[in-house]
Amino acid sequence: MLINCGPLSDFVQARYVIHLSTGKRLVLFRLPAIDPSCSKPNEAQGWSYFSMEAECPHAGGPMADSSVDIEDSAYVVSCPWHAYDFNVETGESSVGIKACTFPVDVRDGSVVLNFPVEDGGSVSLGRIEPVSEKVKLKHACPSDKPVNSTEKPASEKQQPQPAFIPHDLGPAHYLDEKATFCDWAVHILNTANPEHKIELTTHLFTIFTAREASSKPMGLGRGKLPAPNQPPREKMVEVEPGAMPRTGKGGTLKSRIAMLHALANIELWAIDLAIDICVRFATFQTTTSKQLPRAFFHDWLKVASDEAKHFSLLRTRIEEMGSYFGALPVHHSLWQSALETAHDLRSRISIIALVHEARGLDVNPMTIQKFRVAGDVESVGALEVIHNDEITHVTTGHRWLTWICDQEGTDPVQVFRANVSKHFRGAIRGPFNEEARLQAGMDRRYYENTPSTGSGIAAT
Known part of the structure; x- marks a missing residue:
């Protein structure tokens, strides 16, 4: 027909x-x-x-x-x-x-x-x-005035004035055509302005992908530049994870803004984590002297580009609700996990992709339901895009840990569980989104009855 x-x-x-x-x-x-x-x-x-x-x-x-x-x-x-x-x-x-x-x-x-x-x-x-693949970039300075004042109930119009309003630092700095992948990656990691970071990340994914299909692919620049110990951030109120204000259950506008702000902070660090894994482990070789193929760099750059899109969606939604990113405190616990696993690629993939990102698959549906109950359909749409993308990110981690283990003749499940025991404090606890985890390649063997003797980074 x-x-x-x-x-x-x-x-x-x-x-x-x-x-x-x-x-x-x-x-x-x-x-x-x-x-x-x-x-x-x-x-x-x-x-x-x-x-x-x-x-x-x-x-x-x-x-x-x-x-x-x-x-x-x-x-x-x-x-x-x-x-x-x-x-x-x-x-x-x-x-x-x-x-x-x-x-x-x-x-x-x-x-x-x-x-x-x-x-x-x-x-x-x-x-x-x-199917939109566009990041919501902007160049104007965020305003302390609500973008859509009609969305606020009368009882919530008086919001505390933030201690800091980000400034527009002008256009992002682009590298020239001779720059290698790692040149770009380190440049992005050292970029403090979040708007510049997402713009440069999206640009790098576009040009790297385009050149992969050409006769002159971008040079990787393996080992030429070190990754920074910690990517800088613009002036924000930083607290320890345990000192973060409670976000509430999403029943009020203030609560939903707090929830989206916390998620935006995670997405911003997720950009750096996906970029950092490419630079920090660019010269990694398996025990059989196999170096990482170019597909590794493309896959993690795609993850970083997705995270840039996610941050832009959340930042835009926060502003539509009358606030902006940076108005609330943030914590850096995700980067603490990066430092804990900076010595070994297997550990990094296990903890960041297969623990933290996989835990996101477990809690995302519950978070989305809170916004749906509140009638916040715009936020639901953004969060559903993020959830679907995150399944592919866990898939990326599973794929590359499996690739390493295939080269080395080891069992990826056992390698994962050994790293959890060493670098993750406490057991991996449910409830688990078993369907989403299985879609990403993680069956029950990965996360059921995990050891709880680790002295590393705790879940947040």
Whole structure:
């Protein structure tokens, strides 16, 4: 059955999620034509259009967030959860399973989808949602005036005046085209202004990814520059984790702002953690003298870019609610975990990605529900984006710890549990989001009945 998805002029992004009347979800890809001289029914104006099922047939991963590569003159997309690859036109995979794909034609200036239905059945277009990969950058100084004053209940209009309002430090400093990956990474780590940090991180991911597909990939610069002991921060009120004010349960505007502010602080440190792992362990070699492949740097840079997007979403939402990032105290416990594991890549991945990030998968649904009960649909939308991305981040940690263990002939579960015993204070306690953890590759063997003898960093 032919379904008109709309005029060509409506499609300006790389990917869209198509919702059909039956509840079925598809992904529509708009990609540069590999051979513009060879016109095909699914091509127009230098672009090719493809459609496939929105859930990976392996474990249901979001194909809207897949990475795109060209292999043998064809586009191949890889699921963000477990890196299963699929030819976007045929659905064929190198791992033996197949995804459902659906023909797309460009007819009379419109994008037309051919979707199969049973005899007598019908299906129609519900809606089409663009998949946004944009970070909400800004260059103006935050104001102490509410962006949307109508959102505040009358009883909450009087807010304490913050002790510090961030200043606009002007444009971010960009490195030249000769800069290596590690040059950029150290520059980002040493950038104190959060707006500059997310802007530079997003830029680095864009140019590094673009050059990976070119004949002149960016040099890595392994071991040329050391990572800073601790990335600087603009003047903020810093307290110990145990001294943080209680955020409440999300029933009031003040409570929800506090919750989003705490999450934004975590996301800002998460940017540095993903960048730091690339610099600090750039010269890492396995016990079999295997160095880290370029894919390692790309994967963690993608994590950093996601974290920059997350911070921007939360910072924007906080300002829409009448506050700004920096108005409340913060703590640096995540970086304490980075220092605790600075000596070994296996430890770093185990504690940061497979303990802290995995714990986020456990608590995110409960946090989202608090905002949903409060009727804060805008915050729910941002938090759902963050939760889905965080599954892929735990997947990244699981993938690279497994890669190291494969090279060294060790068991990743045992390596993980040994590092938890040594570098994490206390046991890993539930409740666990078993579904999300399994999607990320972590079955129960990783986190059930973990040892509690560690003297390292405690959970926060």
